[in-house]
Amino acid sequence: EPEVTxxxxxxxxxxxxxxxxxxxxISNHLYFYWYRQILGQKxxxxxxxxxxxxxxxxxxFDDQFSVERPDGSNxxxxxxxxxxxxxxxxxxxxxxxxxxxxxxxxxxxRLTVL
Amino acid sequence: SQQGEEDPQALSIQEGENxxxxxxxxxxxxxxxxxxxxxxxxxxxxxxxxxxxxEKHSGRxxxxxxxxxxxxxxxxxxxxxxxxxxxxxxxxNxxxxxxxxxxxRLSVLx
Numbered sequence: 001e002p003e004v005t006x007x008x009x010x011x012x013x014x015x016x017x018x019x020x021x022x023x024x025x026i027s028n029h030l031y032f033y034w035y036r037q038i039l040g041q042k043x044x045x046x047x048x049x050x051x052x053x054x055x056x057x058x059x060x061f062d063d064q065f066s067v068e069r070p071d072g073s074n075x076x077x078x079x080x081x082x083x084x085x086x087x088x089x090x091x092x093x094x095x096x097x098x099x100x101x102x103x104x105x106x107x108x109x110r111l112t113v114l
Numbered sequence: 115s116q117q118g119e120e121d122p123q124a125l126s127i128q129e130g131e132n133x134x135x136x137x138x139x140x141x142x143x144x145x146x147x148x149x150x151x152x153x154x155x156x157x158x159x160x161x162x163x164x165x166x167x168x169e170k171h172s173g174r175x176x177x178x179x180x181x182x183x184x185x186x187x188x189x190x191x192x193x194x195x196x197x198x199x200x201x202x203x204x205x206x207n208x209x210x211x212x213x214x215x216x217x218x219r220l221s222v223l224x
Binding site for chain 2: 033035041042043044045048056058089091093101102103104105106107108110
């Protein structure tokens, strides 16, 4: 069964460093998402991406964040200058098409900012 | 309160018992979905119920939706230790992003 994959599973970085989190969505999906979950808290929407552009973003997704689909398979989230409060699990999700269907989530990347 | 709030926050039951979790929301929705998350892991989709549906079944899962009360419930029958996880409802409005509640932590004791 196709699945969303994410790398790395765990990323440790120093405050102020740039990180890139990578996701490979399910191959025929058209909509892509990033969410984050601070330890013990709920899953929060960051950004959605369709047709090579951001379609919606939350207040969390400020100028420090960017997303890119550099090729036909990868979908990346970049945090330019990490802060301690960026420590969280970051989940990528993809959805096949319109109709507000099911989003399929990857296993997540645990980001630890020291 | 926020869109997609589950209650209880935590639930502990014995294996074989039924577990019921509730979700309330505030705005109009297109559909509501339930996800499971094992500790430190990703989200696994369980079931989707559309706004024009009232009840849906999938194996040992039963989901109800009451749009007049803006609430949903997830029932897991004959629970197993492997059902131990956090359960989240996610509401989907007419935009793209999901709004997750804070989740219910279910512990099924053997």
